Amino acid sequence: MTDEFDLSDDETFRAALDRAATRPKGNCxxxxxxxxxxxxxxxxxxxxxxxxxxxxxxxxxxxxxxxxxxxxxxxxxxxxxxxxxxxxxxxxxxxxxxxxxxxxxxxxxxxxxxxxxxxxxxxxxxxxxxxxxxxxxxxxxxxxxxxxxxxxxxxxxxxxxxxxxxxxxxRRNPPASDGGEQEAKNDDQAEGESSPDLGLPGTFVEPDGEHYEDFAVALAAVEDEHGGDAAVAYRHERGRTMDAVTVSQLPLMTLNTAKQHHDANVMADSPSGDLVAYGDVTRSTALGHARSDEATWREVGFDDERFHAFVTPGDTVYCFTRVRDARDDDGDDRYGTVEFEHVAFDQDDEPVYSGTRTARIRKRTASQQTPN
Structure with missing residues (x-):
């Protein structure tokens, strides 16, 4: 299995993004x-x-x-x-x-x-x-x-x-279309050959749902159906455009008074040329997109978090997710543990944040239970 590829590299990430299916939100x-x-x-x-x-x-x-x-x-x-x-x-x-x-x-x-x-x-x-x-x-x-x-x-x-x-x-399949165009596009993306110098696998697998079992099954398919030349990766549909609330008001609610979020006069002469979003707001926005496609039970921790580019007012934050591991090591009937790699990116498909996250994800049989 192709295990190591650098999603924070612009060229690699754009190649991955072009082939990743988007996990849809809402109903048709x-x-x-x-x-x-x-x-x-x-x-x-x-x-x-x-x-x-x-x-x-x-x-x-x-x-x-x-x-x-x-x-x-x-x-x-x-x-x-x-x-x-x-x-x-x-x-x-x-x-x-x-x-x-x-x-x-x-x-x-x-x-x-x-x-x-x-x-x-x-x-x-x-x-x-x-x-x-x-x-x-x-x-x-x-x-x-x-x-x-x-x-x-x-x-x-x-x-x-x-x-x-x-x-x-x-409508999912309008009368004017057989509904196959987007599916064919996704199939082409999924089966397309990656550039060898980028280290991307040949196939991206998307989980069928939001529960622990769905992530575990998708990871198993990487080996069983694709011989290891695959990864479980997808993009999330939602985006959030940075505005005065996210750039300035939210930091103030956490007592963050850093001038880069509030002093436009000073920031006009800075490398960003504008106010910049608080990194934790950018991160939280991307994680919110990701969690909307997961049945999260509890957060466990984060590692290797990095911020790659400025996010300024008017920029839109999206999220891309790769599932790295799923394990049932606690033997709990309510959840299993899943390790994710998340990349926040902007409207130009440029990575702005990346990090690995470990979370306990509800099992399907416990999807209606409430944490103790």
Whole structure:
């Protein structure tokens, strides 16, 4: 097996990236059927900070959502979550399952508040049901899906807010295409010969899922099906463009006052010519992309972390992953241990961070368990 190749080398990395399959996020039109019910895994706790930030940034200055005396005068026991913030908090967790693939947001209707004055501190969970699916005569690449979404109090099960939303959703295999073009491209990438001087293996193998068993099976296939001339490697679909929040606000939240994140005047004369993102923000962004394709149980540790290039406002951070090892040495029925190599890269396919990471990944049979 070709085991050592330097993914932080620009030429090697671009060659690997060209051949790696992208692990998709979100669902296509064909994945929805009338009557399907979805429990959205993310959920959040409604907080005063988030409610006031939302209201303040949108100029919603109704004092009932800021001051206890004004809230009391309106019949609330205490300052409640702002209704616009509550609406956004119910919508947000649905995006990955329902509309991440893109497509036009056609509208939302029948939005109802089932509880008025939802207390801050409420633990929110969200579920959706598919109400209707239809093909689009005007846009054959898309279908149309309508869902009913409900946000509930996780502690009581009481509904707090519900609405119906309709989106155009991309089709996996549009009528205008046999769906084979991208598959053929991926096959060509996977089977393409690497340049001998770069040390890349002949084939990249992609895991079939997010659990420990999927990584272990993919690694076994490297030897059993490809004679060792392969690696388990893939790219993640999401990207995150660096903005004022990631470049300046997040460092300040960790008490990082380094001038390279905040003083544009000084940084104008620096080698970067601009503010630069805190390395740990870049790293965390890339790891977030990777973890979205893993059933992570616990983090174990990191090694060989390096930062290769500046990340400045407007740059977009993506992630590429190679799976180096999977072992069941603890014999725990909840998880196995997987070693990853992660490379964060920008919109020009230039590596900006790399490192190895060891994590415990949930086994399929324990995918619904909660860490102790």
């Amino acid at each position: 039109f064909e994945d929805f059927a009338v009557g399907d019910e979805l429990d959205h895994a993310p959920g959040l706790t409604l907080t005063r900070h988030a409610s006031e930030t939302w209201a303040g940034q949108t100029l919603n200055h109704d004092p009932a959502y800021w001051r206890p005396d004004a809230a009391e005068s309106r019949g609330f026991d205490d300052v409640p979550a702002h209704p616009d913030y509550l609406t956004a908090a119910v919508m947000g967790p649905t995006v990955e399952d329902l509309s991440e693939k893109g497509g036009y947001f056609l509208g939302r209707t029948n939005l109802r508040f089932h509880e008025h004055g939802v207390p801050l501190g409420t633990n929110l969970r969200v579920r959706s049901e598919v109400l209707d699916t239809a093909t689009s005569s005007s846009r054959p690449d898309y279908g149309i899906v309508t869902w009913e979404t409900t946000g509930v109090d996780a502690d009581t099960g009481d509904p707090l807010l519900s609405y119906e939303r309709t989106n155009m959703i991309p």
